Amino acid sequence: MSAPPADVAAEAQDLRPRDLRRAFPWLIATLVAVHASMAVTRVSASLWALKQGYGEWTVGVLLSLFAIAPIVLSLWAGRQADKHGFHRPVGTGVLMALVGALVALVGQSLWAIAFSCLLCGGAISISAVALQREAGLMADEPSELKRVFSWVALGPAMSNALAPVAAGLLIDHFSFTAAFALALVLPLVAWALAQKVPRHPPQARGHQGRPRPAWSLLREPALRNLLLLNVVLSACWDAHSFVVPVVGHAKGLSASSIGLVLGAFATAAMCVRLAIVRFADDLDELKAVRCAMLLATTLLIVYAWLPGTVGMMxxxxxxxxxxxxxxxxxLALLHQVTPADRQGQALGLRMLVVNSATVAMPTGFGVLAAATLPAAPMWLMASLLVLAQWPASVIRKSRSS
Structure with a gap:
């Protein structure tokens, strides 16, 4: 993880987006491996807590821990990516994921697994900012942003499709130890894949006054409302991740069946992102988001009555x-409503705001589910999606003006 020689660095800085795109598959593969380590830990930790009889509230706390470290680290991660490029932040994330998985594997106590959740959440936040920044450099014109970020979004979708199924099978046929061992191997795979991405440290720039803080970006109405939309939609994702293990456990589904339900969600997310890659030029970003919100609202309302494994899938x-x-x-809208020289800051700010706003969501979901019904978190998010149509309309007016 040391800095490359000066002549290598100088040559790397001459790389153009077209040259960087040759390493794009390795970038996506690195993201899949890092995210899969977190996803395996998340599913395994949830099922382990339920197996030990800790209940829904504990599951909510464990899931909340994945969002605590990004609150502290997101802006720092953005600065590190701007300063050092791709490899050093990813190396830091890999190390955190490795330590977190090792603690869960060796300890397998509530406190050890909680610490593991905290580290794995920080690992993906640091890595994701650097990966998204690197991906943005691979687009040499604005029209390619949707296509590039669709591929980037496929990384978590692919890991979420494979990791829960793999974790469930390992738990059912071997043990929780086997699942946590898989989470330990994946960061090492990620670091090996990251070495295929060419090193090109950011060019040094002269300092002309103090840089503007990331918070000043919130003065832009379009960005403010976009972040608000992102918060609500991310919380819907969290609600699904929380409700499926809880409802599945209450219905007597096996760990493999719960993994298949979570895998069906992630597989569908992966398929729609592939479709976006194909039809990116014909899509209006804001219209697509608003249609997705309507569809999600409907599904969140009726999910509780879906029968069995097949219905939930x-x-x-x-x-x-x-x-x-x-x-x-x-992500494409973020690049359109943010000044070009501050998009790295905007990515870090987005991660910070989303994790800050949703850190209490899983714990709140646990309390709500324990006090009322397991599906109540989904009904709450359906209500918030209806309200979120208002900031979407503000963004539309900002873009048209």
Whole structure:
């Protein structure tokens, strides 16, 4: 993880977007491996807590821990990516994921798994900012942003499609130890894949006054409302991740079945992102987001009455189509409503705001589900999606003016 020699750095800085795109598959593969480590830990930790009889509230706390570290680290991660480029921040994230998985594997106590959730959440936040920044450099014109970020969004979708199924099978046929061992191997795979991405440290720039703080970006109405939309839609994703293990456990589904339900959601998200890659030129980002919100609202309302594994898989797949289409559109919109020289700051700010606003969501979901019904978090998010149509209309007016 040391800095490259000066002549290598100078040559790397001459790389153009077209040259960088040759390494794009390795970038996506790195993202899949890093995110899969977190996803395996998340599913395994949730099922472990339920297996030990800790209940829904504890599951909510564990899921909340994944969002705490990004609150502290997101802006710092953005500065590190701007200063050092791709490899050093990803190396930091890999190390955090590795330590977190090792603690869960060796400890397998509530406190050890909680610490693991905290580290794995920080790992994906640091890595994701650097990965998104690197991906943005691979687009040499604005029309390519949707296509590039659709591929970037496929990374988490692919890991969410494979990791819960793999974790469920390992738990059912071997043990929780086997699942946590898989989470330990994946960061090492990620670091090996990251070495395929060419090193090109950011060019040094002269300092002309103090840089503007990231918070000043919130003065832009379009960006403010876009971040608000992102918060609500991310919370819907969290609600689904929380409700499926809880409802599935209450219905007597096996870990493999719960993994299949979560996998159906992620597979649908992956498929819709592939479709966005194909039809990116014909899509209006804001219209796509608003349609996705309507579809998600409907599914969140009726999800509680879906019968058995097959019914939950179908409902999760449709919900995955809706929510899976959002991230590429949000990232493309973010680049359109943010000054070009501050897009790195905007990416870090987006991650900070989303995680700050949703850190209490899983714990709140746990309390709400324990006090009322397991599906109540989904009904709450359906109500918020209806209200979120208002900031969407503000963004539309800002873009048209």
């Amino acid at each position: 179908c409902g999760s797949a449709v919900l995955g189509l809706a929510l899976g289409s959002v991230q590429p559109m949000v």
